[in-house]
Amino acid sequence: RAGTVVAAVGIEKEVALDEIPLTLLKEGEAHWNKPDPNNMRQRFETLIMSAQKSICKAIEDVDGNKFRQDAWKRPGGGGGISCVLSNGNVWEKAGVNVSVVYGTMPREAYRAATGESASSGGASASGDGRIPFFACGISSVMHPWNPFAPTMHFNYRYFETDAPSDAPDAPRAWWFGGGTDITPSYLFEEDMKHFHGVQKAACDKIDPAFYPRFKQQCDDYFLIKHRGERRGCGGIFYDDMNQHDKDLLFNLAQECSGAVVPAYVPLVEKRKDTPYTEEQKEWQQIRRGRYVEFNLVYDRGTTFGLKTGGRIESILMSLPLTARWEYNHEPAAGTPEADLLDACRNPRNWV
Amino acid sequence: RAGTVVAAVGIEKEVALDEIPLTLLKEGEAHWNKPDPNNMRQRFETLIMSAQKSICKAIEDVDGNKFRQDAWKRPGGGGGISCVLSNGNVWEKAGVNVSVVYGTMPREAYRAATGESASSGGASASGDGRIPFFACGISSVMHPWNPFAPTMHFNYRYFETDAPSDAPDAPRAWWFGGGTDITPSYLFEEDMKHFHGVQKAACDKIDPAFYPRFKQQCDDYFLIKHRGERRGCGGIFYDDMNQHDKDLLFNLAQECSGAVVPAYVPLVEKRKDTPYTEEQKEWQQIRRGRYVEFNLVYDRGTTFGLKTGGRIESILMSLPLTARWEYNHEPAAGTPEADLLDACRNPRNWV
Numbered sequence: 141r142a143g144t145v146v147a148a149v150g151i152e153k154e155v156a157l158d159e160i161p162l163t164l165l166k167e168g169e170a171h172w173n174k175p176d177p178n179n180m181r182q183r184f185e186t187l188i189m190s191a192q193k194s195i196c197k198a199i200e201d202v203d204g205n206k207f208r209q210d211a212w213k214r215p216g217g218g219g220g221i222s223c224v225l226s227n228g229n230v231w232e233k234a235g236v237n238v239s240v241v242y243g244t245m246p247r248e249a250y251r252a253a254t255g256e257s258a259s260s261g262g263a264s265a266s267g268d269g270r271i272p273f274f275a276c277g278i279s280s281v282m283h284p285w286n287p288f289a290p291t292m293h294f295n296y297r298y299f300e301t302d303a304p305s306d307a308p309d310a311p312r313a314w315w316f317g318g319g320t321d322i323t324p325s326y327l328f329e330e331d332m333k334h335f336h337g338v339q340k341a342a343c344d345k346i347d348p349a350f351y352p353r354f355k356q357q358c359d360d361y362f363l364i365k366h367r368g369e370r371r372g373c374g375g376i377f378y379d380d381m382n383q384h385d386k387d388l389l390f391n392l393a394q395e396c397s398g399a400v401v402p403a404y405v406p407l408v409e410k411r412k413d414t415p416y417t418e419e420q421k422e423w424q425q426i427r428r429g430r431y432v433e434f435n436l437v438y439d440r441g442t443t444f445g446l447k448t449g450g451r452i453e454s455i456l457m458s459l460p461l462t463a464r465w466e467y468n469h470e471p472a473a474g475t476p477e478a479d480l481l482d483a484c485r486n487p488r489n490w491v
Numbered sequence: 492r493a494g495t496v497v498a499a500v501g502i503e504k505e506v507a508l509d510e511i512p513l514t515l516l517k518e519g520e521a522h523w524n525k526p527d528p529n530n531m532r533q534r535f536e537t538l539i540m541s542a543q544k545s546i547c548k549a550i551e552d553v554d555g556n557k558f559r560q561d562a563w564k565r566p567g568g569g570g571g572i573s574c575v576l577s578n579g580n581v582w583e584k585a586g587v588n589v590s591v592v593y594g595t596m597p598r599e600a601y602r603a604a605t606g607e608s609a610s611s612g613g614a615s616a617s618g619d620g621r622i623p624f625f626a627c628g629i630s631s632v633m634h635p636w637n638p639f640a641p642t643m644h645f646n647y648r649y650f651e652t653d654a655p656s657d658a659p660d661a662p663r664a665w666w667f668g669g670g671t672d673i674t675p676s677y678l679f680e681e682d683m684k685h686f687h688g689v690q691k692a693a694c695d696k697i698d699p700a701f702y703p704r705f706k707q708q709c710d711d712y713f714l715i716k717h718r719g720e721r722r723g724c725g726g727i728f729y730d731d732m733n734q735h736d737k738d739l740l741f742n743l744a745q746e747c748s749g750a751v752v753p754a755y756v757p758l759v760e761k762r763k764d765t766p767y768t769e770e771q772k773e774w775q776q777i778r779r780g781r782y783v784e785f786n787l788v789y790d791r792g793t794t795f796g797l798k799t800g801g802r803i804e805s806i807l808m809s810l811p812l813t814a815r816w817e818y819n820h821e822p823a824a825g826t827p828e829a830d831l832l833d834a835c836r837n838p839r840n841w842v
Contacts, residue, residue, distance in 0.1 A: 201620065210819070357674045364804075368796040421568070432814075433807075437797065438788035446717040446788065455717075456784075459816040462776070463783075466812065467575045467584065468561070468804045 142361040153241075154212040154451050156395040161262040164240035166217040180314075180386055181276060181410050182411065183299040183442070187390070188238045188278035188329060189221075191397040196223050198401040202409060207236070212451060218261075222454045226461070230412045234282040235457035239316050240289035245448050252427050254310055264316040272302035278397065281458040282404070286426035289411040290324035290331070291431065292404045293373070293458070296393040316389040317379040321358055323372030323406075323431060329478045329490075331407045332373055334491035338403035339376045342395040346388060350368065354378050359487040362486060369484040371434040379440075445474055495501040503594075505563040505570065505802055515591035521577050531737055532627060538741070539589045539629035540572075542647075542748040547574050547587055548683075549752040550633065554579040558587070561655065563802060568593040572811060573805045577812075581640070581763045585633040586808035595621040599647040621652035629748065630792060632809040633755070638775035640762040641682070642723070643755045644809070646792060647744040667740040670731040671751055672709055673758075674723030674782060676775040678831045680841075682758045683724055687841035689726045689754035693746040697739060705729050710838040715785050720835040721787040730791075774828050776778035776815035783814050 163170040165185060176182065179455035205228040219240035225231055265370030277297030284291070296318035305312045324337045338353070343350040364372045374429045381389050382442065435442050435458055445455035473478030514521040515821055516536060527533065533741070547558045558581040564570030571590035577580055628648030647669035654661045673686045687706070692700040709728035713721045727747065732740055786793050796806035822828030 226818050233816075235818070257664050352577050366800075429810070432783060432786060437794075443788075449691060449717075455818045456590055456816060457818055459780070461817065462813060462815050464813050465584075465807060465810040467577055467586070 141409075146165045152214045152216055152449070156215060156216050157211040157219070160209055160211050160221060161213065161219065162453070164182070164213065164221075166242065176402060180298060180390065181274060181300075183390060184276050184393070184468075185238075185240060187394055187397070188256060188296065191278055191400075192221065192223060192236050192238050195280065195397075195400055196225075198405055199225065199231070199234055199236075202405060202412075203213060203230045207234075210453075214242075218475070220451060220454060222451075222457065224457060230284055230286075230408060232283050232285050232461040234280075234455075235454075236278065236280040237454045237457065238278045239276070239450070239454065240450075241273070241275045241450070242308065244272045245444075253436055272381065274300045274302070279458070280400075283428070283460045284412060286412050286414060287416050287420045288328075289408045290322050290335075290404075291428075291460070292320070292322055292398070292400075294318070294320035294400050294477060296397050296412040298393075313382070314386075315380045315382040316386075316393060318393055319358055319361075319375060319377035319382060319397060319405065320396060321362060321375035321377065322404070323427070325427045325480065326420070326476050327483055330408070330441040332488075332490040335373075335375065335403050335407065338399050339396070340491050342399035343376060343392070345376070345395050346392045350392070351376065355489075362434060364430060364438065366432070366437070368428070369430070369481065370487060371430050371484070373483055373490075374487055398450055423471070426466060426469055427480075428460040428463040429465045433461055435459060492581050503565045503567055503800070505565050508562040508564060508570070511560055511562050511572060512564065512570065515564065515570040515572075515589070517593065531741065532625060532651075534741060535627050535744070536589075536591060537636070537733070538745055538748070539647065542629055542751075543572065543574060543587050543589050546631065546748075546751055547576075549756055550582070550585055551574065552587070553756060553763075556580060556584075561804075563569060565593075569803060571802060573808065575808060576621060581635055581637075583634050583636050583812040585631075586805075587629065587631040587679045588594075588805045589629045589810065590627070590801070590805065592624070592626045592799075592801070593643060594626070594799055595623045596781065596795075597825075610688060625651045625653070628662055630809070631751075633735070633781070634779070634811045635759055635763060637763050638676045638767050638771045639764060639765040640759045641673050641677075641686075642757075642779075642811070643671070643673055643751075645669070645671035645748070645751050647745075647748050664733070665737075666731045667737075667744060668732060669744055669747060670705065670709055670712075670726060670728035671747060671754065672723060672726035672728065673755070674778070676778045676831065677827050678724070678834055679762075683839075683841040686724075686726065686754050686758065689750050690747070691842050693750035694727060694743070696746050697743045701729075704725065706840075713785060715781060715789065717782070718784070720751070720781070720832065721838060724834055724841075725838055732796040773815065774822070776813060777817060777820055778831075779811040779814040780816045 163185060167183060169181060200206055203225060205225055207223035207225045209221060209223050211219065215343040218240040220237060223236045225234040228234065275297060279295040281293045282291060287438060296317055298314070301312055303312060320339060322332070324331065325340065340351040344353060350438065354376035355374060357379075358374040359370060361377045362372065364371055399460045442455055471481060514536060516532060520532060528785035551557055554576060556576055558576045561573045561575070562570065569591040571588060574587045575645065576585040579585065626648060628646060630646040632644045633642060649665070649667055651665040652663055652664060671690060673683070675682065686839035691702040694705060706725060709725040710721060710728075713725065714726045715722055792808065793806055797803075822832060
């Protein structure tokens with residue numbers, strides 16, 4: 141299983157694997173060595189590996205092409221599996237990553253990941269040392285060719301900090317985060333109602349208070365501040381969730397990741413063969429440019445990954461195959477393009 | 492001259508102008524109202540406006556198309572002129588901006604602009620208030636269609652801070668910054684020798700110690716940290732320059748901005764009609780993706796502009812018309828693409 145050392149920046153170089161591993165947890169932590177129903181690392185890893193398999197299968201069934209799998213580990217523990225479908229029949233680029241990270245992060249990255257402000261105290265205020273952490277998650281972005289078929293992103297993750305080395309008594313923190321959101325280039329009200337409806341149904345199974353809150357948080361999170369517009373039409377987003385018990389939050393991640401395929405795949409099946417003009421493709425490309433702007437400038441997962449020396453190709457897999465920036469582009473009033481832009485500027489309630 | 496209010500995020504909305512103004516300085520500060528040979532605001536504005544005109548003229552002569560001009564002012568002072576040539580015969584996108592900003596910046600933006608660390612003291616450590624500043628500069632990026640013709644960027648700027656409102660006795664700071672750098676997709680040694688040679692000659696007129704230092708700083712600055720490669724093949728870069736007298740630093744900006752056309756235009760004239768394959772165009776597009784990554788993640792001017800509420804279309808004019816991200820792309824050993832990548836990973840000395 142030993143592989144070749146591949147490029148990485150920062151903490152520890154990853155080692156490419158020749159086979160797909162059954163676990164990315166450290167020796168002795170895996171469920172068959174030390175099965176423990178209270179061990180959230182084990183449970184969450186099992187959840188995301190299973191979600192990766194079933195979601196990739198559903199996408200392959202529509203696209204007709206197979207995902208390429210890359211796996212890697214880090215000598216000190218952790219690793220990842222990237223499934224990427226490039227240049228498919230339906231998707232120009234679809235990726236589903238799982239990763240397990242045992243790391244230490246600089247204060248700055250901790251803040252980028254948690255949204256904690258420099259002055260608010262918290263784990264990062266407990267000393268000058270780096271913050272050791274465990275993180276485990278699944279993330280995915282799918283960009284179809286057809287401008288009428290939407291891009292979709294989801295991410296579900298579990299995070300624990302250990303005490304900093306210079307402050308062994310500092311409190312440990314854990315939290316869950318996640319979300320699923322949709323980025324159309326053209327708006328179909330029925331599609332948005334379907335997508336948001338499935339998100340709501342998944343959340344409602346756990347707590348009916350969740351969807352309205354997560355929908356608002358999603359609209360807030362995906363704001364491209366410098367443009368005053370969101371990258372798309374939202375969905376659900378939650379982060380720093382530790383105010384419920386772990387079982388409930390685990391079930392939430394399970395329901396929501398299980399809702400990805402029924403929420404998204406029918407929309408692509410419906411739109412993938414719609415004829416389109418060159419101008420419509422260009423508008424999609426301009427929206428892809430906004431997607432790049434959001435991910436590189438604001439997205440916590442991306443900026444966190446770039447700063448902590450994650451596997452670059454997996455982190456930037458979220459970027460579209462192609463994107464476009466036109467100077468001073470503004471769609472004419474009353475056009476479908478202006479309607480989409482309005483929905484990005486003034487988020488609507490779909491359900 | 493009154494115009495329509497256009498969108499902006501942050502401090503103060505800009506107002507589009509119907510005519511190109513003769514000055515962007517505040518009423519009473521302009522040279523015909525209060526001519527003062529020691530007033531660096533006046534002198535630097537005159538320099539950059541004149542450079543904008545002559546450089547645009549030289550580009551138009553090669554391209555055959557004209558730049559579109561947009562001008563705007565802010566009610567509290569300052570403004571800008573953007574010249575953009577889109578969809579030309581030779582360049583897919585070429586832009587030359589001048590701007591004058593009277594603003595106040597949050598501590599964080601001040602640090603992004605100056606590179607000052609959170610703990611190093613300096614102007615931003617003198618209180619909790621925002622930092623008032625004056626900034627004046629020219630910046631430009633030119634992306635040609637032909638993959639054998641390089642992209643070029645330059646930027647020359649003058650910056651002053653005022654005392655923060657809650658610390659009127661804090662010292663004021665001023666500095667000059669600038670640079671010109673080249674981003675080829677394919678390497679021609681003679682082109683790089685020419686480009687760097689012209690930069691060196693311009694610097695040598697002021698101080699023979701400058702070029703080697705600025706060349707190194709350029710290689711350091713344009714590093715895409717998460718990839719361990721530079722966005723291109725360097726040139727010169729300097730920032731925070733206040734350890735010389737203002738006349739010398741003004742002359743440096745004048746020499747270097749005057750060297751832009753002789754350093755760059757001959758390379759484009761030589762390569763603009765070279766036939767190329769679809770694969771070569773795709774490689775250019777992948778390099779354009781790296782350009783986007785650098786600008787959105789690391790470039791001080793871009794991140795500063797996005798945070799301080801600059802005119803977004805002018806700031807992001809630097810992005811290419813189109814870009815591409817392919818998962819795990821690595822050129823085969825021994826190819827011209829691998830040669831370029833090697834030069835981005837291991838900067839060479841060209842002169």
